[in-house]
Amino acid sequence: MRFFSCIAIAALATTLASGSASAQKPTDKPADKKDRKTAGANAGAPPPIDVKPIVAKLKSGDEGQIKDALDEARLAGPAGAAAAPTLAELLTRGASLPLTQAAIETLGDLESETGSAALAQYAVHRNAKVRRAAVKSLTRTKGAAATAAMKHALSDSDAVVRGTAASGLGALKAKDAVPDLFVALDHRVNEAAASIGQLCSVEQCEQLAAKLGRVPLDVMTSGLDQVLFRPAADINDDAKVKIIGRIREQGTLEGNKFLKDVQKRWPAGSSPRVRQAIDQAVMATAGGK
């Protein structure tokens, strides 16, 4: 049953998304500068849709119509980004709890930075589910407001919110959040490891690797894996070889398993020096503890 619902939604989404842009009227308002910039950068982004009907329903004040509008906007996804300001206004004005949750998720689906400020307000809502949804959506809407809200959310009392924020900061490429992410990792926000791996400088990556043996290996590898596969221009071979050396020093079977996995995925043509270090480390840790 659920499978069929999914198909139905997917079909509707396809209709709305492909919805032949030519067949549609021009949008109510052109997407804002940032949206256009994003759209330009992302060649595969769907063309904007006409959000006038959605906006009208959102402004109707009728709960049923607003709900419909939210469904339509969600299905439109980033193509309906022009509805984001109205949706943000709805959140700023306040609505019932189910509508609020739906609006937050929809704003995330629209992936418009214009929604970030309103979403950030709900990242401190008393209901943890609302906060989780807000932080999750902020990961998609991005921008300075999103980064600030997610940094704040690292200290949330809810573990899911903390974890989502930690992951989100990596996705947002919030390099200035790395010190906070280290503190989070020290407080067992394990999701912070992967984000640190995505964002760390050479020194910070070293700092992360130094936690081997003190932080569970599966948590560590989620971050070190990110570091090892970052471009050489970002993280040099020396740093990567050092990290491999640290894992090798651990001499564990778990480490061996991870290194083997890295060995398998190591892109052909990538640094032969790092490759050699991986190969040697795999052999050295084969009889690990």
Added chain:
Amino acid sequence: MSFVGTHRCLARVAIAASAALSLSLALGTASCAGDSSRPSTFSTNWLDDQGKSIAEVQARLKNAPPGGNADLVLAVAGAKNDKLIGMPLSSSSAAGSNWTFQHPLDARPIIAGGVVVGSGNGEVFALDTATGKRLWARPTGGLALLGAGDDGTITAVTLSRGTGSTILVVGRDGSVKRQIETDKAVGDPAVVAGVLLVPWQNQYVSAIDAATGDELGRVTLRDKVSRADKIGGAVYFGEVAYVRFDDKIRMASQGGANRIGIPPRELPGTPRLFVPGTEKLPAVANARDRDRLFARPSSPEGPLGIDSNRFYATYFRLVLGFEATRGQLGWVHTHASDVIGGDAVQGGVLLCDEEGKVVVLDGRTGQVSFQSSFGEPIKSCVAHADTYKALPGPGGAGSLAQQIAEAVSSREASLATGQRLLLRELGTLEDESATKTLIEIASDSRAAPILVTDARAAIATRRNGTSYMLTALGKHYDFLRDVLASPPVGPIADALAAMKEPKGAPLLASHLLDPADNDDDVRRAAAALATLATKDELPTVRHFFTMYRGTAENDDVGQAVASAGEALLRLDPKDGRALVEQAAKDPTTVAIARTRLEALLTAAPDKPGGDKPADKPAK
């Protein structure tokens, strides 16, 4: 073995060889015949003689030598509870040399005059208080030791026989001078110049001539009485209070005797001034020994009061000093380990703990003025001080608020009852640091929940310590900075609102948007902001109002929304009012908020031109 006299003599005064006790006794007669003005020993058909007979006894004993004095702390120790350690006390120096005596014990030993009386292994024995040297021992047939009195020449020992009692009078040489058996439950006796003063049946004290066994006089007390004790040269009767054996004792049955008790007040646990003299105390201290009252009568003559005008309560590790007239808490001493015994001494209180430490606290300040040790952990402790005086403390004692803060900082569950009482005391102090301590407890995630509740209630009633309140409000839950408990926002909000403290407004507003604060705190913060908020807080209040008007999940937050609406109406008569009106009409606004908002709008109808925003807190 014994006989009942022909003059309705109900007590069986046996002066016979007791096979059961294996005592060698001379035969004699009970004082049941002869002088009809005197009561028959322990008779219950005696008519109160309005103090006549006891007055005669008192007159006879008035100038009698006090008998042996004792200044001694005595501990039961050893793996098998078979070691007695005596610590003689001296006011001029520290404790004298400790002595030890090995003997199985089946009851708490007693310090009586110049002797220590103990029992165990089927015998009762006496030791010299100064040296611990054994003076004598007599078989008991296993009867339980209840009490003992001594006048320096003879020792009277009371033993329980189930439904009745045996009084054994023993000379210094160990010879039994008299054995009195009665079906009455007698208490702890005193002996003065050969006269036994024996409390019995919780209401009488009989004066019995040890030489003849005759009851010389009797007094009926209006207090429950099961103990007669010599303290500092005078004899006192009582159990719940001290009744002095002086020339006013003749008026005791009319309530005219010199009597002093401690004022009724709330105390930690249910401490007793005395254990009933009819109750056998185990050799090893129990829970009741950790919950005691100590007070000492002021002087053997003149007006009777409580020494140093202080009485003391112990509750596990806590020692509380109270003013004796009205019962006000004067000081609190937090001890390192559980106090299991002690005695009020002149100028203070002597206490021993389960680690074997002995301390004397200055009655005025609660400071330690003397400390010593038995040198090993102990099982129980008794003390008696006839002449010993506590030295004054070193001075510089912290404030009562600081002392309470230290006492309540311990997280031992056993102390919670005492700590709750102290928190209530703290709440009544004018000292600003009391506010600080209450906030610290209420913010401590590891504090006992009941203490947190009490501290929160006390904070709400504080009217000083504003700076501590504002500092506390500056803190928020912060997982990464290990701040895992929110401050007591609600109670502080109540207090700041009552004090009309405008500095609280921005801080309270920041807590409106802190999801880690509990619902009650948010409700109270919003209520305070309804009167304290200024234009500066308007954006936060508006944010809160709009975010929760439709998403409030309980009445507390719903009421907070209404309070925020109240602030909006006051601060922003134009736009704020429009927002409130809109929310009041909107069916998605939660019911509890909508009802209150409608009421607010009705109570404050829109005034034409009334759009001047208030930039000051409401009066």
